[in-house]
Amino acid sequence: MSEIRIDTEELEEYIHQKLLSNHLIPTGKDIEVLGNIFFDFLVDKKVIEEINKRDK
Known part of the structure; x- marks a missing residue:
């Protein structure tokens, strides 16, 4: 499976737009x-x- 990274700030900007x-x-x-709910x-x-982030 390929890795998916989701930036919550990017998600929030997308929802806003x-x-x-x-x-x-x-x-x-x-x-x-x-954003948090999604x-x-x-x-x-x-x-x-x-x-x-600290687990990386």
Whole structure:
């Protein structure tokens, strides 16, 4: 299986841009929460595995 790296800041920026393109104006905190929810969803579904930066 190939390695997938997901940068949470990049994920938050992506969500922010998609919301704006749908004429929704989120706050910074909204984006952070949505990014975390989406990331946790991917971990729960075993699409990705969370690896702490200090474990590298």
